[in-house]
Each structure stands twice: as structure tokens, then as C-alpha cells.
Amino acid sequence: xxxxxxxxxxxxxxxxxxxxxxxxxxxxxxxxxxxxxxxxxxxxxxxxxxxxxxxxxxxxxxxxxxxxxxxxxxxxxxxxxxxxxxxxxxxxxxxxxxxxxxxxxxxxxxxxxxxxxxxxxxxxxxxxxxxxxxxxxxxxxxxxxxxxxxxxxxxxxxxxxxxxxxxxxxxxxxxxxxxxxxxxxxxxxxxxxxxxxxxxxxxxxxxxxxxxxxxxxxxxxxxxxxxxxxxxxxxxxxxxxxxxxxxxxxxxxxxxxxxxxxxxxxxxxxxxxxxxxxxxxxxxxxxxxxxxxxxxxxxxxxxxxxxxxxxxxxxxxxxxxxxxxxxxxxxxxxxxxxxxxxxxxxxxxxxxxxxxxxxxxxxxxxxxxxxxxxxxxxxxxxxxxxxxxxxxxxxxxxxxxxxxxxxxxxxxxxxxxxxxxxxxxxxxxxxxxxxxxxxxxxxxxxxxxxxxxxxxxxxxxxxxxxxxxxxxxxxxxxxxxxxxxxxxxxxxxxxxxxxxxxxxxxxxxxxxxxxxxxxxxxxxxxxxxxxxxxxxxxxxxxxxxxxxxxxxx
Amino acid sequence: xxxxxxxxxxxxxxxxxxxxxxxxxxxxxxxxxxxxxxxxxxxxxxxxxxxxxxxxxxxxxxxxxxxxxxxxxxxxxxxxxxxxxxxxxxxxxxxxxxxxxxxxxxxxxxxxxxxxxxxxxxxxxxxxxxxxxxxxxxxxxxxxxxxxxxxxxxxxxxxxxxxxxxxxxxxxxxxxxxxxxxxxxxxxxxxxxxxxxxxxxxxxxxxxxxxxxxxxxxxxxxxxxxxxxxxxxxxxxxxxxxxxxxxxxxxxxxxxxxxxxxxxxxxxxxxxxxxxxxxxxxxxxxxxxxxxxxxxxxxxxxxxxxxxxxxxxxxxxxxxxxxxxxxxxxxxxxxxxxxxxxxxxxxxx
Numbered sequence: 001x002x003x004x005x006x007x008x009x010x011x012x013x014x015x016x017x018x019x020x021x022x023x024x025x026x027x028x029x030x031x032x033x034x035x036x037x038x039x040x041x042x043x044x045x046x047x048x049x050x051x052x053x054x055x056x057x058x059x060x061x062x063x064x065x066x067x068x069x070x071x072x073x074x075x076x077x078x079x080x081x082x083x084x085x086x087x088x089x090x091x092x093x094x095x096x097x098x099x100x101x102x103x104x105x106x107x108x109x110x111x112x113x114x115x116x117x118x119x120x121x122x123x124x125x126x127x128x129x130x131x132x133x134x135x136x137x138x139x140x141x142x143x144x145x146x147x148x149x150x151x152x153x154x155x156x157x158x159x160x161x162x163x164x165x166x167x168x169x170x171x172x173x174x175x176x177x178x179x180x181x182x183x184x185x186x187x188x189x190x191x192x193x194x195x196x197x198x199x200x201x202x203x204x205x206x207x208x209x210x211x212x213x214x215x216x217x218x219x220x221x222x223x224x225x226x227x228x229x230x231x232x233x234x235x236x237x238x239x240x241x242x243x244x245x246x247x248x249x250x251x252x253x254x255x256x257x258x259x260x261x262x263x264x265x266x267x268x269x270x271x272x273x274x275x276x277x278x279x280x281x282x283x284x285x286x287x288x289x290x291x292x293x294x295x296x297x298x299x300x301x302x303x304x305x306x307x308x309x310x311x312x313x314x315x316x317x318x319x320x321x322x323x324x325x326x327x328x329x330x331x332x333x334x335x336x337x338x339x340x341x342x343x344x345x346x347x348x349x350x351x352x353x354x355x356x357x358x359x360x361x362x363x364x365x366x367x368x369x370x371x372x373x374x375x376x377x378x379x380x381x382x383x384x385x386x387x388x389x390x391x392x393x394x395x396x397x398x399x400x401x402x403x404x405x406x407x408x409x410x411x412x413x414x415x416x417x418x419x420x421x422x423x424x425x426x427x428x429x430x431x432x433x434x435x436x437x438x439x440x441x442x443x444x445x446x447x448x449x450x451x452x453x454x455x456x457x458x459x460x461x462x463x464x465x466x467x468x469x470x471x472x473x474x475x476x477x478x479x480x481x482x483x484x485x486x487x488x489x490x491x492x493x494x495x496x497x498x499x500x501x502x503x504x505x506x507x508x509x510x511x512x513x514x515x516x517x518x519x520x521x522x523x524x525x526x527x528x529x530x531x532x533x534x535x536x537x538x539x540x541x542x543x544x545x546x547x548x549x550x551x552x553x
Numbered sequence: 554x555x556x557x558x559x560x561x562x563x564x565x566x567x568x569x570x571x572x573x574x575x576x577x578x579x580x581x582x583x584x585x586x587x588x589x590x591x592x593x594x595x596x597x598x599x600x601x602x603x604x605x606x607x608x609x610x611x612x613x614x615x616x617x618x619x620x621x622x623x624x625x626x627x628x629x630x631x632x633x634x635x636x637x638x639x640x641x642x643x644x645x646x647x648x649x650x651x652x653x654x655x656x657x658x659x660x661x662x663x664x665x666x667x668x669x670x671x672x673x674x675x676x677x678x679x680x681x682x683x684x685x686x687x688x689x690x691x692x693x694x695x696x697x698x699x700x701x702x703x704x705x706x707x708x709x710x711x712x713x714x715x716x717x718x719x720x721x722x723x724x725x726x727x728x729x730x731x732x733x734x735x736x737x738x739x740x741x742x743x744x745x746x747x748x749x750x751x752x753x754x755x756x757x758x759x760x761x762x763x764x765x766x767x768x769x770x771x772x773x774x775x776x777x778x779x780x781x782x783x784x785x786x787x788x789x790x791x792x793x794x795x796x797x798x799x800x801x802x803x804x805x806x807x808x809x810x811x812x813x814x815x816x817x818x819x820x821x822x823x824x825x826x827x828x829x830x831x832x833x834x835x836x837x838x839x840x841x842x843x844x845x846x847x848x849x850x851x852x853x854x855x856x857x858x859x860x861x862x863x864x865x866x867x868x869x870x871x872x873x874x875x876x877x878x879x880x881x882x883x884x885x886x887x888x889x890x891x892x893x894x895x896x897x898x899x900x901x902x
Contacts (some may be wrong), residue, residue, distance in 0.1 A: 006887070232887060243889040358568050359627055359668035363830040364781065367837075373886045375836060378879065398886045410568045411668075 004240040006233040008371040009225040010404045012157050014196065014326065019283040020160040022291035024168045027280075028307050029096060033075050035299025036062065036087045039337040040124035041131045042068025042511055042519065047088055053080045056099035058274045060323045061088050064119070066505060068511040068521040070132045070338075071122035073274040075296040087335075090298070101272035106179040114269055116182055121268030122275045122457050127151065128261035128321070130339040131512060133261060139508045140184035143250040148186040148215075149238060150177050152193040152200070153222065153229035153256045156322025159342040162259045164292040166193075166200035169263055170207035176215060176262030179269060184255050189217045192238045194224040226324065227402040231256045233371050248512055260341070280304075280336060284345035286314040295336050302332030305345050317347035323351060324403040357409040357515045366405035366415060371396045376405035376415050383422035388429070391422060399423075438521040445524050448531035455538035461543050486547060489540045496533040503529040566779075568667075572627035575778045575825065576634055578770035582821060583638060585766035589696035589759040591641030596712060598634050600646060604653035605633025612662040628667050632656050635675035635825060639818070639865075640682070641692040645715040648689050652678035672872045673832045676865040683865065693729050695752070696759035728752065728815045730760055731861040734808055742805040761815040771824025780830075783837055785823040787844025788851075789814060793853040807856060819851070822864035832872045839875075839882040846871045 038044035045062035047238055055061060055074035062072035074090055077097045082089035115134050123133035150173070154162040166173060177189050193201055204219055220238045227233055232243045234256065241252045249256050260279060267273040276297055283290040288309030295304060301318060318329040321342055329343075336343075344351070366376035374395055382390045396419060405415045503526040511519055566574070586594040609629035613620045623629070636652050656678030664670045683690045728736070730752060738744040774780045796810035813819060820825070827833060827847050834843035847867045854863030 236887065242888045245886065354565070356622065358622065359831050361568055361571075361628075361668050362833070362835055363568075363571065364835055364840075367835065368781075371887075373838060373884050375879075375883060377835060378883075394883060395886050395889070398888070410566055412567070412573055435839065 006228070006236040007473040008404060009227065009233075010369050010371045010407055011224070012226055012407060014224075015157045015283075015323075016160050016163070016196065017205065018285075019158065019281050019292060020163055022289070024164045024292050024294070027282075027293040027295045027304055028091065028093075029076060030166050030296055030303060031092045031094075031414055032081075032089065032300070033092075034087045034298060034300065034335045035075065035090050035298040036331075036335065036337055036493060037062050037072060037074055039072070039130060039339065040070040041129055041230060041299070042070075043523070044064065044086075045069055045072045047083050049080050049083070049088070051080050051083055054078070054093075055080060056097045057227045058099045058101075060120075060274075061090075064122075065245040066519070067507055067526060068523070070124045070130075071120060071274070071325060073122050073276050075276040075298050087291050090539065093248075093271050098273075101274070103272050104180060104269045106175070106269050109269075111183055113180065113308060117269050118183075118265060119272070121264075123261070123264055123268055124275070124338045125258065126264060126278055126338060126341065127258040128325070128339055128341070130337075133257075133265060135508050135511065136255065136257075137180070137183045138504065139248060139250050139512055140255055142505055144253060145184040145186045145250060146188060146253040147151075147239060147255070148177060148181045148189045149235055149249070149254050149256045150189060150191040150262065151231065151256050152191055152197075154197070154225070155194060155226045155229035156324050156326075156342070157226075158283050158344055159281050159322050160283075161279045161292055161341050163200050164198045164281075165263055165279050166197070166259055167203045170200075170203040171211060172266050173259045173262050174204070174207055174211060175270075176259075176264075176266035177217070177257070178215055178385055179265055180255070180257055180262060186255065188214055189215050190238050191217065191219045192228075192234045193219065193221055195221050196224040226404065227400070228370055230371060230400050230402055232400065236552060238266065244394065248509065248511065265300075275338060278336070278338065278340070280340055281342040282308050282345075283342065284318075285350045286311045286316075286345045286348045290380055297337060298335045300333050300335055300404055301329060301343060304336065305332070305343065310345055314347045315345055317346055317351070319344040319346060319351070324407065338356070347418055354414065355411050355412045360409075360411055360413055363410060365410060369401060369404040369408050371404065372400055374399055379422075380413060380415055380418055383418040386422075386425065388422075391426070393461070396422060396426075415442050433510060434521055438524065441521055441524045441528065442529040445528040445531065448528045448535065452531045452535035452538065455535040455542065459542040459545070460537045462545050466545060486540075486543055489536070489543050493533070495538050496529065496536040499529040500526070501531050568628070569626045571779055572631045574777060575774060576627065576631050578774045578779070579634055579638065579825065581770045582763065582767040582885050583634075586638060586642075589763060590642040590694060591711070593637065593709070596709060597642060597644055597649065598637035599679075600649045600712075601637030601653055602630050602633035602638070605629045605636070605657050608654050608657035609662070612658045615665075616662065616666075619664070623667065625714060626667065629657055629661075632661070632678075636678045638821070639675070640688065643712045644689060644692070644713055644763045645711060647715050648682060648686060651685075652682045654678075655681045668831055670831055671875070673826060673868055675829075676826060676868050680865045680869060683860075691732070695734075695756055696752075697755075705861040711819045727860065730757055730812070731855065734812070735855070735861040743808070744805065749813040753886045757816075760817075764815045765823060767821040772821065774824060774828075780824070781837075781840065783840035784827045784833060784844035784847075787841045788823045788827055789819070790849040791845040791848030791849075791853055792819065795849050796856075799852070799856055813852060813855065817855075817862040818864040822847075822851075822868065826864060826868050827871075832868075832875065834875050834878045834882070836879065836882045837883050838884065839878040842878055842882065843871050843875065846874060856883045869880045 037047065045064040046065045049055065049061045056077045057074060059074040060071055061074050064071050076090055076092045077095050078090050078092040080088060081091045101120065104113060106114060115137055118134040124130040125133060152166055154163055170460050176419055181189050188409065191204060208217055208219060209264065211257045222228055222237050231249060234252050235241055235243055235249055239254060241254065243249050244251055264275050268275065277294050280295045281292050282305065287305065288311065318332065319326040320329055320340055321327065323344060328410055360377055360380055362377050370376055379391065379394050399419050401416050401420060403416045409415060448475055507519055507522040507526055510522055583594060583598060606624060606629050610620050613623055624673060633653055636656055640649060656674040660672050660674040660677035661670045692902055695740045733751045771785060775782050792813055793810045799807040800809050827844060834840050850867035850870055851863045854866055860866065
């Protein structure tokens with residue numbers, strides 16, 4: 001048992017018993033799904049189908065747009081009926097026919113192939129932020145990773161999705177972990193799990209005793225305390241390492257994945273199944289059959305809840321995610337997406353609205369529970385005063401928005417809401433200042449594109465010339481071609497390659513630090529670097545062609 | 554937006570709940586004081602509470618703020634109670650009213666109401682009365698278990714008519730232990746002073762028992778996690794230390810640490826006044842410094858200054874330092890290599 005501790009934390013009533021009794025089962029197939037193009041961090045995917053197209057389960061319907069994005073696949077077989085800027089709608093044909101990718105073997109196939117599969121399978125983290133899984137592996141490329149941390153803590157009240165998949169697929173999750181460990185080169189896997197999941201723990205122990213595992217796998221059972229499932233908190237708990245502020249777990253040699261993602265990764269690799277379904281905890285007092293269900297992405301929340309016995313007259317609100325960090329749904333027609341881990345259909349007595357806010361009396365209860373060791377009450381004052389420089393000094397952006405402070409606040413101040421809007425305001429400000437920068441980068445991109453087109457045109461002309469001159473046995477063309485320095489072109493190409501790599505790295509890093517942001521500017525810079533690389537490639541090819549041409553006669 | 558709230562599960566108390574707990578925790582102290590100083594203590598507390606609530610209602614009406622929720626949070630009542638126990642038994646009603654007015658209207662509401670006052674309201678009221686009406690504020694009768702009952706009719710009458718006949722003044726006034734010790738004169742040795750029995754029989758033990766009653770209430774607050782231990786421990790610790798230094802230097806002139814701890818407003822102040830969350834420092838380190846500062850000031854003022862007791866002034870002086878303390882004690886968040894105030898963090902800003 002680890003003796004490490006993260007500061008603060010709370011013990012909210014768990015209410016997991018509602019949903020962890022029934023076995024994992026499949027929700028009924030929906031007759032219609034709405035698949036939002038943005039179910040992940042980064043840019044929305046771009047549709048690659050048309051209205052009227054017939055698709056199978058697993059057919060690619062939208063391609064990722066830019067590096068921080070993920071592919072989207074049909075989750076039912078049927079016909080595309082509607083495509084908007086936000087979502088693609090599919091009507092089911094009831095056959096549920098699948099279109100899978102060729103199976104791979106994570107032990108023997110090359111890492112590139114596996115990474116490509118994670119990309120083409122549309123994998124995104126199933127925990128909360130929905131970070132594209134292949135990017136995480138890419139972030140790991142630049143840092144030696146010594147430990148893959150499996151985040152099985154699941155500390156939010158109500159949610160039992162990870163618990164149930166750990167009980168149902170312990171072997172697959174361990175395999176998925178080893179797959180990811182292989183990709184990031186981690187020699188060690190630590191599974192961090194709260195002690196309120198005895199059945200999952202024994203299932204894992206049993207699976208561990210039976211399988212052979214190349215990477216060392218350690219099961220660490222930690223005390224139940226919210227928010228031990230926060231990435232930073234869990235890493236502190238199982239590894240006693242502090243993730244640097246503004247940094248990533250990769251900076252201290254760790255990578256964090258949740259069990260659902262690992263399972264999905266294995267399914268994508270071993271079975272060739274793109275990410276088209278996930279386990280969702282359906283719970284709350286207004287549901288007669290609470291439990292955990294395999295749900296196709298895009299299933300409307302309303303039909304899903306009806307299928308498990310929703311009592312609409314008692315329903316007060318539906319919350320997506322846990323009660324601590326989740327958000328209330330405004331409409332039941334919203335679909336289940338890749339990051340929907342839990343739906344709580346709560347009655348008004350179950351999760352009543354917050355009492356009226358009263359003034360902060362600086363009692364310090366929030367400070368005692370803050371797992372990031374911030375001063376929530378000071379942040380509260382300065383957030384309301386919109387004093388952004390002081391907010392920066394008080395490290396507003398270190399807040400993980402766990403809600404422990406709001407939970408204990410005797411004045412019922414919606415602290416996290418304040419912080420979120422303050423962060424939003426500061427981001428908007430930054431975006432304003434970044435806009436001019438972005439315009440400059442867009443101009444640079446245009447220049448690079450023109451240069452690339454010019455270089456390619458020249459290369460084509462050179463190729464044509466070469467073809468024309470060959471029969472003539474020419475030699476005159478050589479004089480027209482300026483003397484080229486192959487070496488400097490090669491250097492330029494290498495530099496362009498490095499620039500692309502760097503831009504990718506910067507983007508991946510920025511995106512993982514803050515998955516909720518948009519990264520147009522960085523994507524533009526990456527695109528510019530890519531254009532430059534293409535131009536350099538073309539120039540080099542051009543030069544090579546002319547050199548060989550010169551040498552031919 | 555977090556959806557789970559304290560109220561529905563009953564783990565975290567509301568502000569009103571906290572205030573009522575503090576009021577409840579004053580009961581042992583009030584009980585002990587009543588035992589030694591008579592029912593005038595209770596009438597003080599009731600009157601002060603009443604005046605405080607009235608002042609709060611009045612000023613909120615003038616400020617056009619909702620009155621009911623503010624009265625309902627019991628913070629004004631608590632201020633009144635705390636002020637009431639500081640006053641000599643059966644103080645004239647206008648004295649209490651002036652104190653309550655200063656506490657609620659000036660110290661609290663003119664600064665923006667609950668949560669915004671930089672100074673402890675009860676101590677502002679008390680300090681104002683102390684400097685403005687020193688005669689009335691030193692009318693502590695010698696503690697006499699229950700015989701104060703006979704005195705009560707007279708004192709209650711005095712409380713109602715708001716003034717005292719000069720003849721009664723002598724009967725009522727008696728030095729508190731701190732007062733007596735303060736005015737023993739520099740020439741007299743402490744041992745001689747005590748040997749001369751400067752106080753009526755039982756005075757010292759009465760004040761000690763009252764102090765212990767406040768300690769009991771304070772411990773309840775700590776156990777119930779209404780207040781944290783940092784401020785009382787730091788304050789009592791630094792008082793003990795500084796008093797011990799004086800005492801070790803010249804035991805014939807300076808009082809022992811135990812004397813300082815068990816007389817005057819020490820324990821009451823440590824648990825009920827210094828810990829007022831609104832006007833105290835916030836982070837743990839800041840609380841330790843804040844508490845220690847109060848303790849040091851109390852001993853210095855009591856020993857070298859012009860007032861026998863100094864808790865009110867020490868608290869108010871340290872209230873002044875709170876904003877600075879809060880700025881310079883920002884804790885180092887996880888993942889930061891140095892304290893945040895020393896270096897601007899890297900990151901989004």
C-alpha cells in the first residue's frame with residue numbers, strides 16, 4: 001500500500017450501489033443516432049459521407065481535421081439522413097452489420113502500425129477530456145516513460161463504468177495496458193484503484209495471476225477519497241511524483257490512461273473495431289433498472305434512459321458525468337458521445353438545486369480540501385473582481401475544477417463556476433491578443449503554400465523538360481537550370497522536417513495540457529511547416545532530377 | 554458546475570450553522586461568568602445580541618439589502634454575544650447599544666457586510682467603548698459566587714436607567730487580576746504584591762475557572778472542525794514563550810506565563826475572537842503567523858503598554874496585517890518548485 005498522499009480531498013456519499021449491482025449489459029440498438037463531429041479534444045472532424053449513403057457499423061463517416069482530432073465512425077448500420085456542421089445522423093436498417101478493420105497483434109506488429117490503428121480507429125480518451133489516444137503516444141515519444149498508470153480510481157460518486165468493465169474484462173484491460181505500455185516504452189504498469197471496488201480488485205488480481213506479462217504490472221489499492229481519480233492526484237498517490245505546473249505526466253515519466261480507453265484500444269487493434277460504443281453508467285433515482293450498459297455512440301439520451309425505465313414525472317435533471325464535475329443536460333435529445341461515462345437521472349430530492357449563495361466568510365474550508373493546494377477563497381474574491389494578474393499569481397490555472405471547494409463551502413458559493421468563467425475570460429483575452437499573431441501565421445502559411453506550389457510546378461516542368469530532352473539527347477537544358485547546391489537543399493529539407501516535428505510536438509503538448517482549447521494557430525503553424533517541408537522535398541527532387549540529367553549525357 | 558451540494562448530504566455545515574455552533578460554544582463561558590459575576594452577564598449578552606440584530610436590520614434596510622437572510626445567518630447575533638461577554642456585568646443599556654452599533658454598522662456593514670469587514674466587529678465595538686468610556690468599562694465587580702444575585706436588582710436598575718449613583722460605583726468596581734497586577738507599581742516585588750492579598754478571596758480562581766470554561770467551548774469548536782487549531786495554538790504558544798522570556802528575565806516584576814494564560818480575555822480571545830474567519834488570515838501558514846502576532850502583542854501591551862488587558866487591541870492590530878500576510882504566505886501548489894508569489898508561474902499566463 002502506498003503511503004503517499006495528495007493534499008485535501010473530500011468524502012462525498014458514494015451512491016455507487018445503485019449501479020454496481022447489475023451485470024454489464026448491452027443497451028437496445030438505437031433506431032437513430034446523431035454523431036457529433038466533435039466528441040474529442042481539438043478540432044471537429046470533417047464529414048466524408050453524403051446524405052443517402054449506406055453505412056455499416058464501423059464505416060468511417062468523418063475524418064480527423066488537423067492533428068488534435070479524431071476520426072468518427074458509424075455506430076449503427078443504416079443510411080445517412082442528415083449532415084450538419086455539428087453532427088451526422090444515421091437511421092438504422094436494423095441489420096447491425098459491421099465493417100471491421102483487419103486484426104493486428106500488439107505483440108508482433110510494428111508500433112507505427114499500431115499507432116496508425118489507434119488513429120484510424122478514432123480512439124479518444126474515454127475518461128473525460130477525450131484526448132485523441134494516438135497523440136498521447138506521440139507526446140510520450142519525446143519523453144522517456146517509465147510507468148503507465150492505469151487510472152481505475154473512479155472517484156466520482158455514482159459512476160461505476162470502469163468498475164464494471166474491470167470486473168467483466170480484466171484480461172482485456174491488462175492486455176490493452178500492455179499494448180499502450182509497449183507503444184510508449186513503459187517497462188512498468190501501475191493500476192491505481194480505490195478500495196471501494198473489491199470485486200474489480202479481485203478480478204484484476206485473478207487475471208494478473210494467470211497471464212504472462214512482459215511489463216511489470218502492479219496493482220495499487222488506494223484509500224477512497226475524492227478526487228483521487230484526478231490524473232495528478234493519482235500519480236502523486238501511486239508514484240509520489242508531482243506533475244509540474246503547466247506540465248504533463250510525461251514530464252515526470254508517467255502516462256495515464258483509464259481502463260475504458262485501454263479496452264477500446266485493444267478492441268481496435270485485436271478485433272479491428274473502431275470506437276463505436278462505450279460503457280455508460282445509467283443511474284439516478286428516477287431509473288428503475290440502473291446499471292452499466294454498452295451504448296452505441298450517438299444514441300439519444302432520452303431513448304437510452306427510457307429503455308432502462310425512466311420515470312419522467314419524477315425526473316428533475318439529467319447530469320452527464322459525475323455529480324461533482326458533470327454538467328446538467330439541457331435537452332434529452334443530446335446523444336451519448338465518446339466521453340459520456342455516466343448519466344444521472346436525478347430526482348429533485350436526490351440532487352437538489354444549490355441553496356442561495358451567501359457571502360464568503362473566509363472560513364478556509366475550501367482551502368483544507370483543495371487537492372491542488374490553492375487558496376479557493378482568494379481565487380473567489382479575485383475572480384469576482386476580475387483581477388486577472390492576481391489570479392495568475394494565485395495559480396488559477398492549476399485548478400483542476402474538481403469541485404471539492406464548492407462541495408464544502410458553507411456559503412454555497414459556486415466556486416468552480418467562478419473559476420471556469422474566469423479561465424474562460426482570460427482565455428478569451430489571450431485569444432484576442434493571439435489573433436494578430438494568428439493572422440501573421442496565416443500569411444506565412446499562404447506564403448509557404450505559394451512557395452510549395454511554385455516548387456512543385458518547377459519540379460513538374462523539370463520532369464517534362466527531362467522527358468522532352470531525353471529523345472533529343474539534349475544537353476541544352478542544363479544551361480537553363482541554375483546551378484543547384486544539393487547539399488544546402490538537403491540541409492533545408494532536414495530543417496523543414498525538424499520544424500514539422502517540432503510543430504507537432506508543440507501542438508500535441510499544448511493540446512494535452514489544455515484539451516478544452518482550440519488550437520487553430522498552432523495547427524496553422526504545423527500546416528506551414530508541412531508546406532515548407534513539401535516545398536523543400538520538391539526542390540530537392542527537382543535538383544536531384546536535374547543533377548542526374550546533367551550526369552546522364 | 555458542481556452539482557453535489559453540501560446541504561443535501563449534511564456533511565458540511567452552512568454559514569448559519571457555523572455561527573450557531575460558535576454561539577453554542579460560548580455557553581460554558583457565559584455560564585461560568587454568570588456564576589461568578591451574576592445575572593448581569595446574561596442581560597448583557599441578551600441586550601447586546603438584541604441591539605446587534607436591530608443595528609443589522611436597520612443598516613441593511615438603509616443599504617437596501619435583503620434583511621431576512623442576513624439576520625438568519627446569525628452572524629450579527631454572534632457579534633452581539635461576543636461583545637456582550639466582554640462588557641462589565643450589567644453595563645448601562647446605552648453603552649451596549651453604542652458598542653453594538655459600532656460593531657455592526659461601522660465595523661461590519663460600512664465595509665460591505667458579512668465577509669468584507671477587515672476588523673473583528675465585536676472587538677471594534679469593545680475597543681471603542683474602552684477608549685471612550687473607561688469608567689464604565691472597568692466596573693468589574695469582584696467575583697462572588699451567586700451572591701451577585703442580591704446585587705442584581707441594583708445593577709439591573711442601573712442598566713435600565715443607564716447610569717449609576719456614585720455611591721454604587723465603589724461597591725461595583727473591583728480590580729481584575731490583570732488590572733491589579735498592572736498597577737502594583739514598579740517598586741513592589743511580585744511576591745510581596747501577592748502576599749499582600751491585593752484581590753478579594755477567590756478572585757484569581759474565579760477568573761481561572763472562567764478562562765477554563767472558554768477553553769472548553771473552544772475545544773468543542775476545534776473538535777467540531779468549526780475553527781482550526783492554528784490560530785489558538787500559535788497565539789497561546791507565543792504568549793507563553795514571550796511571557797516566559799519576561800518572567801525568566803525578572804520574575805519579581807513580571808507575571809508568570811500561567812498567569813497570562815488564565816486571566817483576562819486570553820482563552821476567550823484565542824478561541825472566539827482571534828479565530829473569526831472573516832478578519833483572520835486564511836492560509837495555514839498565515840494563520841500561524843497571525844496567531845503568534847496576537848500573542849506577542851498581548852504580552853507586550855499587557856507588560857509594557859498602558860492597558861491591563863490587550864486582546865482586543867492585539868487582534869485589531871493583527872487584523873491590519875492580514876492582507877499582507879495573505880499575500881506573502883500563498884502556499885506552494887502541487888507541481889510548483891517555488892512559492893507562487895516569488896515567481897510568476899509559467900503556463901497559460
